[in-house]
Amino acid sequence: MENEEKSPTLTVLHNGPYIVEGKLKMVDKDGKExxxxxxxxxxxxxxxxxxxxxxxxxxxxxxxxxxDL
Ligand code: FES
Structure with a gap:
């Protein structure tokens, strides 16, 4: 269990950004990982x-x- 990675977490901040915690692969708008x-x-x-x-x-x-948007 020591090497088991925790699942990434996404938290929405009030009037603020998304906070991503943990290891996660993101693919940007150009397809770059x-x-x-x-x-x-x-x-x-x-x-x-x-x-x-x-x-x-x-x-x-x-x-x-x-x-409202
Ligand atoms: S949420 Fe921080 S700049 Fe857009």
């Missing part, structure tokens, strides 16, 4: 300048996940 390890914040507001990663822009734009 990226291994995510540890904790990674993925943009949920759509305004990051470094997509798919969160760059903190959601704070500046006062992202409100309760607002």
């Amino acid at each position: 990226v291994i995510l390890e540890g904790k990674t914040a993925l943009c949920r507001c759509g305004h990051s300048h470094h997509k798919p990663y969160c760059d903190g822009t959601h704070v500046k734009i006062h992202f409100d996940d309760t607002a």
